[in-house]
Amino acid sequence: MRMFSITEESLKVFLRELSLKHVLIAPFERDGYFEFDVLKNPDVINLNYTNTRLSPKRFFLPQRQLVFKHYPRKGFTEEPKEYSSFVLFGIRPCDASALSVLDNILLSPPYKDASYENRRKNAIVISLSCTKPMAECFCNVFETGPIRGMGEDLTFTPTRSGFIVEARTPRGVSVIEEFGKLFRKADGEMLEEYSRLISKVLDEMNRRLKVDKTRLIRIEKEAGEEFFQLNAQRCIECSLCSFACPLCYCFETEDCLEKDSYVRFRGWDTCISPLFTRMASGLDPRVTKADRLCHRFCHKLSRIPLAFNAYGCVGCGRCVSLCPAGIDIREVLKKWG
Amino acid sequence: MRRVTVLLCTCGSTLLEKIDFNKVSKELYKNPLVKKIEIVDGLCKANTVKSLSLDANERIIAAACSSRLLEAVLKNLSNAKVIEFVNIREQCAWVCDDKEDASSKTIRLLNGSINRAVRSNPPQYSDGLKIVREAMVIGGGIAGVRCALDIANAGYRVYLIEKEPSIGGIMAQLDKTFPTLDCSICIEGPLLSEAGRNKNITIIPNSEVVGVKGRVGDFRVLVKVNPTYVDPEKCNGCGECANVCPVYQPNKYDVDLKPVKAIYCPFAQAVPLKYVINKEYCIECGLCMSVCTRAAINLEDKPKMLELNVGAIVVAVGSDLFDPRLKPEYHYGEYDNVITNMEFERIICASGPTGGVLLRKDGKPAKRVAFIQCVGSRESGPGIGECSYYCCAASMKEARLILEHDKDAKVFIFYNELRAFGKGWEDLLYRRCLEDGIVFIRSRPSEIKRSPNGNLIVVYEDTLTGKRSELEVDMVVLALGFKPSENLAKLAATLGVSVDDQGFIEEAHSKAKPLETRVRGIYVAGTCHGPRDIVESAVEGSAAAALVISLFRSGNVKLPETAVVLESKCTGCGRCMPVCQYDAIVRDGEKVRVLESLCNGCGACISSCPQEAIVLGDWGIEQLALQISGMLGD
Amino acid sequence: MGLSPYVPKPVKIVRIKEETPDTKTITIGPKPFDFIPGQFAMVTVYGVGEAPFSICSTPSDNNLQFSIRKMGSVTTAIHEASPGDEIGVRGPYGRGWPLGEMRKRDILLVGGGIGFAPLRPLLLHLLENSNKYGRIAVCYGARSPSLLMYRDEFGEWMERGVELYLTVDVGEGDWKGNVGVVTTILDKPNLNKAETIVCTCGPPVMIKFVLKKLVELGYSEENIYASLESKMRCGIGKCGHCHFGGKHVCVDGPVFRYDEIMELPRGISPF
């Protein structure tokens, strides 16, 4: 049995002890928005949050990270060191699911993205179920929420009498064992409430948007020019959608000089940028904004599913809310789903 | 990947005690862009450079003294195209207190230059641009005439632009010249007529320069020729017209003291000796037309525009004199017998309004005359701040002229510092004055008062004795300082040359390039770049001519790199256009483009472009940013 | 960690040869990995950047060669390098030419300009193992005679039995050969068209017309292969830059078969 429960008081103790043993990253409120950061004091954790404006992907794929440092005089190449372990507490199931999609992509053989793998290996991901999804959310479409996601080690779900805790991975089980005295086996009543909650929230979301995701594969073949042309006209080519997205993983590299070494960094890139595919010769296989926009949606909704058996969108709704021009991926879902 | 060679010069071991060369080279060697480091003890020595056996394609950082000297040495000896200079002597060793500071500054400067050199490209010069071997001299005073003659005598065509009807300038108005008291027009007159006769000189009187385009070797100058209403081709200077003209006007040549007719010739030795009509006074009665046998008069004359193509321009427009009305304490223009030194020159001149007799306005002879020096010079008031150079000598000359005309006259000179530094000035002027009994009073008079009998009373404090007193005289002559002429700023702007804080034209370098301006191919001579006397003006005229001739003889000009607009980046916002003082940026459809021939490579446009769409050689954001980041050490 | 696939291995430049006015062939060694003709490697100029280049030396060579045309910052930096300088390489990446398919068949190589670089290792490999393959023909075109690469090797190729057809867009100097685009010489090779494997590489426009012409001439679609190019940052299907229509040029290419090329979205596909 992997279902446990914890009372609200015990949860506080759990978080406090967690923060003493590990680097704890958890949500708190700042200037009217929620964000994740390393917390020394777990008391500021705000569990009544909706979701963070920016996804927690930066803990696994930082906006800028070192690839290597090459010392020509010493003749050796230095790589980043092993990352220290941390606990990511309270991310939403959609964002946790994004991690599992990224696992599929970045850790697929034969090459593994070593730094991502390293961070992933060293992270304990604890998700917090959504019981009140936001207007922009559509995780029901991709089954990446609202209660259970895919990439987490533990799932915490608030109920009237404390939290239901589901251990999703062996690592999750070991955390429960580590803090065993705080957790109890979930009783039948709670489990009943849990399943009621799942269907209630899911129903609510399905009423807002119900799409057959398997049909989205069609988008590749039927990518209607007009739809993308219309939205391309609107698109102002900022990178917000990609930067806010929990699983936009494309990266750019940049070489710099340092005092005694050559350094390469990698960091977020966006396929919306006209520079994304432009080659040094000036050739650009993807010239128009509409092509780029189409690529973004196709990549997420048909190409990743074809190649990695997962969807490139988890329905968090960040791109919908943040896009200054109001470009809405849900319209794509409705049109082709 | 380009890498650089660093040459560290110990300057004959003199820098060793201020810079730790071992530390510097050890630190620098960490920089992956450094290929090798050589410590030498004299980069300025040919042997040292030769022993380094540098490759022409090598990128070199020369850390030594000033590039002024080294650039020529290194470029000649090594043929290296990319050399970055870092002045570790003046900028590090000499200005830093301790060795550690000097060494670390050296390291920082060098790291910046290494970054820069790696991104630099060998400079590109456009060689062999055409040179129009014709010159333009603006201003027909002594400097301009001397210059035009010298250029013309070397065999090149000269256009001499004069705003007045005749060349001659101030010197033509003077009675005598110091220190020898020679007749001024007798010296200048032959020069003027020689200029008039010279086949290589085209005198364009009554004209002004209104526009300049082009670059050194190929200027296109727009000249506006004002109407004189008399066709100079037809006029033979007979003067019949003036005889019949019923209208009089004050003559500028005689400082408005002696009226002439509305149709007139400014003075007897004028070149060209042609009559002109002053339309302000002309009543268009037509009498002159009726007597002119050559039908030279055309009252409908209109301004003409000429475009002249020349290879070099000499600016010799001279200066104006200070307006004494700006010093109300001397009551010039208000009290009859307060006159300027230029008026004095005309009055004392035999051909002047009084036939050379020093008379007051009321017709009485002036027996007691006071000179006040430094009116409008050496002051913080409305005049110029510096010494006006000519006036001590001029006043002493004029004082002596008074005594030459009238042995009984009494002359007083109110001076601040008497400056008699020229050749013969001490002997021929100052000592003679003292011998002649001319009274020198060290004072800047505070006021001129008028006594009831019409005499003037100079109120002053003798700064040698500290005594305040008053001096009654018949006449006061104000020794006026020079000031930049009225249109000089406009002309300078048209030509693209700069002016100094006094308003005179600024030299490219006051000592090294005293007659060049910041625009290549435009030179300067005479008082338009500061007070001078006749001798110096003439010297400068000849010197400027030499510069023009050497430019013409050089065969071709090497132009600096020019700015280039990257078409793909330019948005056509036009911010660069007003910034360009050479008007080298023009609109081309929706974008802009640089006219290469006009561009001087100054780089002003580059800083005005918000998106680095203009590039100029290696002075791009790329090089500068890297240089800065190298210095900052990140 | 030491296992990051993104970290290049430093190697020394052994030789630099000027191939055409804007192209240099650099030789680096010793070769850090084995490869199949048609594969590419990521070349790092330390401090400047990294870019993908086709390996143009034969797999049996102890060194690696790259023919590099001066284009952007990385290629410019390579052009400025001198023997002894250190650059980084990692690879080999991508799918090479289909050597297995070529057994006992006739082979036609069609190259344009710098696009001959990925064909050269194939040609050399075929020549080294000529007993396993059929006849070999090469059609090679460039804008002008001076832009033809590997000119000094043409004689040797022909001696070893290669049917070589050259063409230039604009003749110059003492050029006596064909003038015209490469499609004008595609009918010259005397090969068993239905069975011949065709490998082509060059600018997208050239590939487009070559593929059309080949089909017209009766070459079989499933035997035509082309090597495509794209911007890349990782070379191993992670960075997303070369992702077009479900295919990563770096992993699924750069060599694609005719039908795969037709499936690719417009832009990367020349059609």
Add this chain to the structure above:
Amino acid sequence: MSSPEIELRKLARNLLERKVVDLVIGYEDSEAGVRPCFIKEPGEVEKLVWNPDCRLSLVRYLRGFKEKKVGIVAKGCDGRAIVELIKENQLDRKNIFIIAVECNGVYKPVKYGSSKTRRQMAEYCEKCEVRVSPIKDYLIKSDEKALEEKIPKGDVEDLDWLSLFRKCLRCMACVRSCPFCYCTECSIEGFKPALVHRLVDPVELFTFHLIRAIHMAGRCVECGACESSCPVEIPLTRLYHELNEWFRENYGYVPGLNLEQAPPPLVFKEGEKP
């Protein structure tokens, strides 16, 4: 439906039917909020809306339709932006039909995951003194009063700009939404090493924002497009407002008010030109 909205639709239909313009750029409502729309057919005019959520400046879209005659719904600030852009040779007045709408201020956007739900007027709208575009071809008056909500003001110095800039993602939304950022390639985006690296470096974020602020000085019309697009809500208009104030004090120049007055950086006074 408010009466300005009815008037707007009627006008747009009229303009399109009579072929006065080829298209009208306005705002439409969608599930994702109010967003720009491009109306080409008279039948589509019913999409057009006008309300305090119409905050993104539409001016930046004008440059995409250079050869066409475009009708644009313009607030006061948008009109000012058009004025400045005409002066910078980016727009052609005769190709633009300005539908000026009297603006009473727009709401601050409530973004993803905000803990606040109450709608507030944007801070930059409070400082706004130009509610109607200074140039216009048609004026639609408002039938409502200005939004009431006031936000406590603070001095620009009071803000900890360093930590604000540190939050920046360099997503370029400020640049891309700004009507004035029309550079074909932003200084900070090129491939070559420049002042600001392409990948975000915390120190360079400061450089980036300073470069941008200096480029905006004396041009920014404080339409707030940057600020409202910013995912981390850096109050950029406050910074630009401060620079504009400096321009107003030193040169008496307020951007976008009149077509004749040249921007101070383009004017050399007598004797100022080198």
